[in-house]
Amino acid sequence: MSMINYASREINCKIVYYGPGLGGKTTNLEYVYEKVAPSTRGKLISLATESERTLFFDFLPVDLGTIRGFKTRFHLYTVPGQVYYNASRKLILKGVDGVVFVADSSPNRLDANLESMDNLYQNLAEHDFDLRELPFVIQYNKRDLPDAVPVEQLSAALNPTGVPAFEAIGTRGVGVFDTLKAISKQVIKSLS
Amino acid sequence: MLGALSWSFEEADSHRVDTLLEALLAESGASYALLIDRTGQLIASAGAAPALDPTTFASLAAADFAANEQLAALLGEPNFASLYHQGTRSSLYLAAVAGRAILAVAFPRSVALGMVRIRVKRALPSLAQLFQEVFARPVPHAQTRLAAGWASEAEVEIDRLFDGE
Numbered sequence: 001m002s003m004i005n006y007a008s009r010e011i012n013c014k015i016v017y018y019g020p021g022l023g024g025k026t027t028n029l030e031y032v033y034e035k036v037a038p039s040t041r042g043k044l045i046s047l048a049t050e051s052e053r054t055l056f057f058d059f060l061p062v063d064l065g066t067i068r069g070f071k072t073r074f075h076l077y078t079v080p081g082q083v084y085y086n087a088s089r090k091l092i093l094k095g096v097d098g099v100v101f102v103a104d105s106s107p108n109r110l111d112a113n114l115e116s117m118d119n120l121y122q123n124l125a126e127h128d129f130d131l132r133e134l135p136f137v138i139q140y141n142k143r144d145l146p147d148a149v150p151v152e153q154l155s156a157a158l159n160p161t162g163v164p165a166f167e168a169i170g171t172r173g174v175g176v177f178d179t180l181k182a183i184s185k186q187v188i189k190s191l192s
Numbered sequence: 193m194l195g196a197l198s199w200s201f202e203e204a205d206s207h208r209v210d211t212l213l214e215a216l217l218a219e220s221g222a223s224y225a226l227l228i229d230r231t232g233q234l235i236a237s238a239g240a241a242p243a244l245d246p247t248t249f250a251s252l253a254a255a256d257f258a259a260n261e262q263l264a265a266l267l268g269e270p271n272f273a274s275l276y277h278q279g280t281r282s283s284l285y286l287a288a289v290a291g292r293a294i295l296a297v298a299f300p301r302s303v304a305l306g307m308v309r310i311r312v313k314r315a316l317p318s319l320a321q322l323f324q325e326v327f328a329r330p331v332p333h334a335q336t337r338l339a340a341g342w343a344s345e346a347e348v349e350i351d352r353l354f355d356g357e
Contacts, residue, residue, distance in 0.1 A: 003199065003233050004338075007206030012233045032354075040353060042245050045252065056255060061247045064353060067346045068339040075232065075251065091258040095231025177354045184350050192343035 004191075010071045013187045014095055015180075018120050019102035020112035021053070021081030024141040024170035028102060029060050029076055031173045032180060036062060054080040057092050074184055081116065090123050098135035098187040099124075100179055102170075103158055105140055105148040110157065117158055135186035138165040139179045144172070199327055201235060208322055212315055213238035220311035222299035223282070227319070228253050229293055239298075253296045257286055274312070276305060287312050290320035292327060 004011050017025040026046065033044040040063045047056035057077050064072040079089040101120065103113045124131050140154050151167060159165055164182050168175025213225045217239045224239040226246065232254035234246050257275065264272045274287040285297045285308050295316070299308050 003201065003229055003231075003235075005201045005206075005235065007201055007203045008236075014231060014233075036353060042247055045248055047255075056259070059248065059251050061245075061251075062353070064346060064349045067349060068342045070338065070342065072346055072349075073247070075247075087262050088259075091255065091262070094258065095229070095233075181350055181354045184354070185347050188343050188346045188350070192338065 004070075008071075009069055010073065011191070012073050012075060013097040013184075013191075014075045014077065015098045015100065015183055015187065016092055016096045017076065017078040017100045017102055018089070018116065019081055019141075020104055020109055020116040021083075023081055023102045023104040023109070023113075023116075024168070025078040025081065025102045026054055026058050027170035028100075028139070028141075028168075028176050028179070029058050029078055031170060031176045032062065032076065033060055035173065035177070040065070053082065054078055055085070056080065056088050074187075076180075083115070083119075086119065086123070089119070090126060093123050093127055093129075096124075096127075096129065096134070097190065098183045099131065099137075100183050101136070101138045101158070102168075103138060103140050103154055105142040105145055105154065107147055107149050110149060110154075113154070113158055132161060135183060135190050136163050137179060137182045137186070138163060139168045139175060140165060141168045141170050141175075143167045143174070144169045199329075201326065205322060205326055206236060209236045209319070210238060212318055212322075216297070216311050216315045220297070220299065220308045221303040222285075222297045222308050222311075224298040226250060226253070226296045227289070227293055228296060230254055230258070230291075235293065249296075253286060253294060257288070257294050274309070278305075285309065285312060287316060289316060290323040292323050293319070295319065 017028055019025055029044060033041060042061040045059040049055050057079060060076045062074045077092050079092045121131055138159050140151055155165060166175045166179045170176060209227055217225055224241055226237045227235040228250040229235055232251040234250035237246055260275055261271050277284040281301055282298050287295045289295050295312060297308055297312060
């Protein structure tokens with residue numbers, strides 16, 4: 001639900017990073033914050049617990065600049081991954097324009113990935129969204145784990161419709177911008 | 193299509209909102225007013241902006257309102273129509289607008305909450321009326337309004353900005 005403000009000539013798009021707890025969603029945003037030109041980004045807001053687990057959300061606005069007279073901006077959000085924060089996740093999905101699912105490649109997180117993906121479908125359905133019609137990409141994070149689940153196996157479990165997917169090592173920034181580029185281009189296309 | 197534009201805010205809407213917000217500030221003595229979409233996007237603002245990032249402010253205010261709405265539901269209330277945050281120098285009053293937007297008003301210690309509350313209450317029907325008109329209006333697809341080449345130019349900027357190097 002992008003809002004185009006013809007009065008202030010602004011287009012704002014909301015991209016939400018979803019996925020199981022400790023999968024690397026916040027790490028994605030932190031890396032983007034560190035690497036994009038300071039003039040193009042706002043403050044990184046983290047509503048986190050003392051142990052740095054996301055409590056409500058992280059938020060990072062990134063300015064694309066003025067494109068053909070319209071100031072174009074992406075609002076990047078993460079949701080808290082822990083199962084019991086579902087009320088918060090639902091709130092953040094309100095008005096979403098594109099979703100990045102950050103999957104954890106660790107073998108003992110396979111169930112958590114599946115549970116989170118199911119939860120994503122359910123929560124979007126409550127907002128009358130269908131993930132199959134929404135800009136959507138998947139990121140297979142933590143590919144540097146020695147026992148990382150093979151991508152083919154993750155793909156079979158999490159990506160039956162074959163949406164664009166990217167391998168990543170969030171802590172080193174590998175794949176972070178490939179993911180962001182892909183989802184933001186999909187969102188732009190959905191507007192045009 | 194889902195995920196695409198579902199409403200648009202026009203020049204004339206903006207003039208009406210500006211007039212309403214400026215009148216609200218003048219009558220109440222409040223310093224700053226923002227109109228925020230429920231998804232956290234800033235629609236309009238008026239007054240002497242304190243040193244804050246309005247984009248971030250809008251996002252947090254919408255989240256604040258949404259979280260409180262859920263708290264209201266847990267208490268068996270349909271919603272909390274307004275919220276008040278008391279500070280030592282500045283305070284904040286937030287009110288729901290037609291279920292689609294949030295009006296946030298910051299005011300200094302010298303201004304009484306009651307005054308802000310009354311003036312906001314008076315401004316709400318006009319704002320609600322405007323939003324009902326905005327949402328009732330058929331939405332032209334963005335393609336018909338955005339200049340040709342907007343999407344391809346945006347993609348070039350995405351590649352440049354998100355180079356990651």
